[in-house]
Amino acid sequence: MSDTDLPVLALTTGEPAGIGPELAVVMARDMPTSARVVAVGDPALLEDRARAVGCDVTVLALAPGETPPVPRAGVLPVWPVALRAPCRPGELEARNAAYVLETLGRAVAACQAGEAAGMVTAPLHKGVIIEAGHADFRGHTEYLRDACGVDEVVMMLATDPALHAMSSTWHGETALRVALATTHLPLREVGDAVTGPRLTRILRILDAELRHRFGVLSPRILVCGLNPHAGEGGHLGREELDVIIPTLEALRAEGLTLDGPLPADTLFTPHHLARADAVLAMYHDQGLPVLKYAGFGRAANITLGLPWVRTSVDHGTALDLAGCGSADPGSLITAVSLAIEMVQRGA
Ligand SMILES: NC(=O)c1ccc[n+]([C@@H]2O[C@H](COP(=O)([O-])OP(=O)(O)OC[C@H]3O[C@@H](n4cnc5c(N)ncnc54)[C@H](O)[C@@H]3O)[C@@H](O)[C@H]2O)c1
Numbered sequence: 001m002s003d004t005d006l007p008v009l010a011l012t013t014g015e016p017a018g019i020g021p022e023l024a025v026v027m028a029r030d031m032p033t034s035a036r037v038v039a040v041g042d043p044a045l046l047e048d049r050a051r052a053v054g055c056d057v058t059v060l061a062l063a064p065g066e067t068p069p070v071p072r073a074g075v076l077p078v079w080p081v082a083l084r085a086p087c088r089p090g091e092l093e094a095r096n097a098a099y100v101l102e103t104l105g106r107a108v109a110a111c112q113a114g115e116a117a118g119m120v121t122a123p124l125h126k127g128v129i130i131e132a133g134h135a136d137f138r139g140h141t142e143y144l145r146d147a148c149g150v151d152e153v154v155m156m157l158a159t160d161p162a163l164h165a166m167s168s169t170w171h172g173e174t175a176l177r178v179a180l181a182t183t184h185l186p187l188r189e190v191g192d193a194v195t196g197p198r199l200t201r202i203l204r205i206l207d208a209e210l211r212h213r214f215g216v217l218s219p220r221i222l223v224c225g226l227n228p229h230a231g232e233g234g235h236l237g238r239e240e241l242d243v244i245i246p247t248l249e250a251l252r253a254e255g256l257t258l259d260g261p262l263p264a265d266t267l268f269t270p271h272h273l274a275r276a277d278a279v280l281a282m283y284h285d286q287g288l289p290v291l292k293y294a295g296f297g298r299a300a301n302i303t304l305g306l307p308w309v310r311t312s313v314d315h316g317t318a319l320d321l322a323g324c325g326s327a328d329p330g331s332l333i334t335a336v337s338l339a340i341e342m343v344q345r346g347a
């Protein structure tokens, strides 16, 4: 591939008071050369944060939508978006919620216009966006679903050994792919959200994207139950009998290979995981603690079901570390390399 053909990836720099801006500049010290990664954010903020953490990187402000130059270590091209209010590391400022949303909007527009082949997102702070008046905001995943006008997308996190695999040879103690049937919902609402139609949409997307984006020829998916011990035959909850089992049976008839519903506590053991390509957890904190225990800092978040590639970090804004220079860039580096790999193989 010649330099002029290198794909463009838009990297949104996330909550300005968090660690996203400094991770972007730290990542640019060893800027990958197999794609043109362009940050979306405030160039002055990125320069300030580079100085604060002692990172010798040149921030190169481009015109909006301008094609980034050939990548070079130590140079971070930026599509500029202006902060709405001054920003101090670790201190949330509601006026900057509009800035964060504008960075997302710019990246989406670039993907829609074909100016970028995909996007990588640094962490944003959901609470401050909601408090700034965007009451329906839930997270990047839901934002991107709505921005793309698709019915459903799937949040999947994977630990590093499971990100690059093109077959099921990735199994190992820390290799995991965990997708979620519901995302950013209060726990009280989860039971009602686990419906047959939702599980059907999610499992179809997960099966198709494991084939298409990860090269798994015949995905085997382990499906968690919702209740303790997967409902214990209906004695500890009926969602397995009434919703999950009939849905899985119908999908098996379509050709999907699904095991479950299995009790989540024993599903996440080597015996079961050794024969799985992914796990579907019913809710956020059923699946993600296990994934983050296995691979925090080296895992990535992937949105399946979008018309372009989107990857993200496995951590949040870490306001406690912002501006200190001690935040680990591992997950952002992983998310960027994964996005490049997915774009290169046309996934
Ligand atoms: N991709 C995303 O946009 C994303 C992901 C997760 C959480 N969040 C948001 O982030 C905010 C804060 O969430 P939280 O406090 O639960 O989680 P968090 O990940 O920000 O912090 C949890 C702990 O991990 C540490 N940590 C996080 N990232 C680190 C890194 N790169 N290097 C070293 N240590 C790191 C933090 O210092 C903290 O002690 C919330 O608003 C949440 O919704 C966003």
Ligand SMILES: N[C@H](C(=O)O)[C@H](O)COP(=O)(O)O
Residues within 6 Å of the ligand: 138, 139, 140, 141, 142, 155, 284, 288, 301, 312, 313, 314, 315
């Ligand atoms: N659920 C994610 C996690 O815990 O890592 C995180 O909140 C990011 O979600 P979005 O990519 O939808 O913002």
